[in-house]
Amino acid sequence: MSFQTMLAYGFSQEIPIQTPVSITMYKGTARLQCHFKDVSENFDNTVIHWYQQKEKREPVRMLYISSGTTIVENSFQRNRYMVQKLSNQKICILIIKNIGPDDAATYYCTLSTVSGYYYEVFGSGTKLIVSDKGNSKPENSEILQTKHKDQLLYVCLIENFYPEVIRVQWVDGADKEVTKNVVKGDVWKSTNDKYSVSTWLTLPVNMTNKNYFCKYDHESQENFKLPIQDIVFVYTLPTTILLNTPHGPVFSCLLGGCTILMFNKIFLSYVTDYLMHRAAHLVYLVLLLKSSMYYVIVLFFIYRTRTPAKLPGKKT
Template sequence: MYIYNFLIIGFISKSLKTLGLFLLCWITLLCFFSFIATGSSAQDLQQTTISITKPEGKNVQINCHVSSPDFINTLIHWYQKKGNEAPKRVAYISSTFFLENRNDEGKFSVAKDLSKSVCILTVSKITPQDSATYYCAIWDAHSYYHKVFGSGTKLVVSGKLCVVCVFSPPANSEILQKKLENQTTYVCLIEKFYPEVIRVTWTDDEKEVTDNVVKGDAWQSAKGDDDYSIASWLTVPAENKDKKYYCKYEHEEQQASLSTQGMFHLLKMDFDLLL
């Protein structure tokens, strides 16, 4: 009986040790693959145009810059996403391009500009059904289980061409300021633009500022027009009141940068409702 118990205890001890080593190896592998999936990649995708607005019947080209040491052989995918629907692949290219659906022949085509490392998706004779956000994607350089996506370009098919973004109130009053005892809040107000897709960022003289930044949702004109407006807030500590910050926006092909310095003596309005 004693020998039997001894053997049982020995077996359990050995089994637990083996199980512990197995779990340790498994956890190590999980950590390794998590690092691969979330780590930085040698390949990078940039879709600098955030939206394109064209009337029905036109052809549209959507660009994706691919930083890859082997661009010519890199497999690049293009996805279409509509509203709350799941994205679906429409085409892909390595040395030649392929359609996901044969019914889309003549609608989508893909090419590579080798001199600029740019992949180009062409959507031909656009209709309202083509309105969507289009994303380029590649497999991560370290793992075939993880895809890297571009930021997306929204295609708006409309009879109304993009209106140049107009800031209101008039000149030198685009950034509003409110001082409190221990902090200052800047409000960057951008009005009357179409479509609603816009990218707003805050920077100082060196880099993008992301701490204590709030970006509101775009709202439509109360008159029922297609114009949109948006506001973004930046709050900084009182000791940074003399530091220069910039509100930058990108809309269609237009970019602008507004400074927080040198304009407040012209400001005579109360904007508490915006805060």
Template sequence: MLLLQVVILASILSYGCAQIHLRQAQLSVTRGKGKTARIDCEASGIQEFGNAYIHWYRQRPGEAPERILYISSGKPVFDKDSDKNKFNCEKKPDQPISTLTVNEIAPNDGATYYCAYWDRTYGIKYFGSGTKLLVSNIQAKFNSRKIQVLPPSSEQDGKVSYMCLIQNFYPNVIKVTWEDDKKNAEENAVHEEIWDPDANQQSYSISSWLTVDKNSNKNYRCKYQHESKEGSRPIESPDTPVVSQTTEGCINKPENGTTLSTDITDSFMHRTAYLIYIVLLLKSTMYYVIVLFFIYRMQSPIKHRGKKP
């Protein structure tokens, strides 16, 4: 009987805990010095959200998180009086959203901000995923025309790989995932590091690989989420020719008066992407050949020793 009661209690606790979720949809917020930033936290599963205690934390790079304030049904309560002019917090009465406002942004305000909810019933504190505040005069950008999802590579050990290449975005806070047509997420993805091909323009790029069975009949999509834009891109057909995805007649005019067509630049970027793709395939093929060679060398002495003189 005691065991049954424990099982029932654990089920109730797990059910109640699983219903609460804090969602911070903004991966990042980019603002210049002296500007104002607003960071949202959407709650679900919290009964009587108007009276619930929502906390806000700040975590600077290399430091532990520190609480800034908490808010219930009235005005926010600050941990430090010096933060009263810097921050403000409110709840929307018509929906379960808490918003943290950062005023007169300074360089040391650059950090990741987390919302949290303390569930007194179960003694658990729930945290959001965090929103990164970047202090920069460069505006956030994302060029959806600079996305390629390349066809599958050559088969190796019954597996094929797809590559999603995303270029020309800022800041470098981005989330890339893979899903099929039924919106089911794929976990067999490898995300490469973000690299900066042009430091002068602060333009970042990222590649993501998905390896699946060659007999998989699913149609995969590369899903991306960025401060400026979010969406997904299907895999390109192997028969689709590689062409520039810029608008015709779009011309860049540098300060020295020389005109450079963006078609040439895009063509160069696309060729570079395919060269990277081919080099990685050749690299994996070389590893495969080397492994076969060593297996052959290891088996050859065994065969010679087995022969009678």
């Protein structure tokens, strides 16, 4: 289970939201915010921890703040880290001074709670990228639509951004995240060291679509929303095959080559991978069948060579 989604079993504490989702810088001071909007207790009395997780390693606790005192772990330089608490906003800020290459990692805030036993809820995370490249906001973002029977499929496509870290959600008019009938795609590398991502939302045809948005947070552009009513409508072609994914039926394609998917790169990529896997599977079966046939033929000839032929006998 990833730390972004870690929740203590049996508790409904929401995941603390960290901003920005990433920071790209070469030197200077980084400020990482963690918002504990769901905390109902006295924020001044809460114990907050900060963890550092380097690539392919386990998270390591850097420090924690309790009763206004910050305790830094011995493996970290005390003079480089500060923590601020904004009690009225329920925000905790980690300040990292004199950024260097060794600081490249993902940082998580956690809230310690004692309710019968001790547990921690990890935040959404902020990735610190040590580079002088800077960031690039998405070159294109749009919502596309297609229809299958009594359902509408909305595809939020966000293209060509850097770095690759992005938080994409479907939200309603109250800015509450929608998780039902949502499929989130993985970020893929597009062109010129930039990245793209897409996510799907399926709704019944008779459901109003005016209160749904595709919302994304990126280092270059936070809290950006795309309303569904501004979608680009896509002509729905007659379909003969419903292509199923591990998440259930997602889209339809034509028997002659999935022409309906040309409007979306991730769909086309998915179908290409799907067909490649199917083709590889069929080739494997054919080769296996051929090898089995050859095996039977070889056994037959071995049997014939080792068994002397019976000559017709003379009748007496």
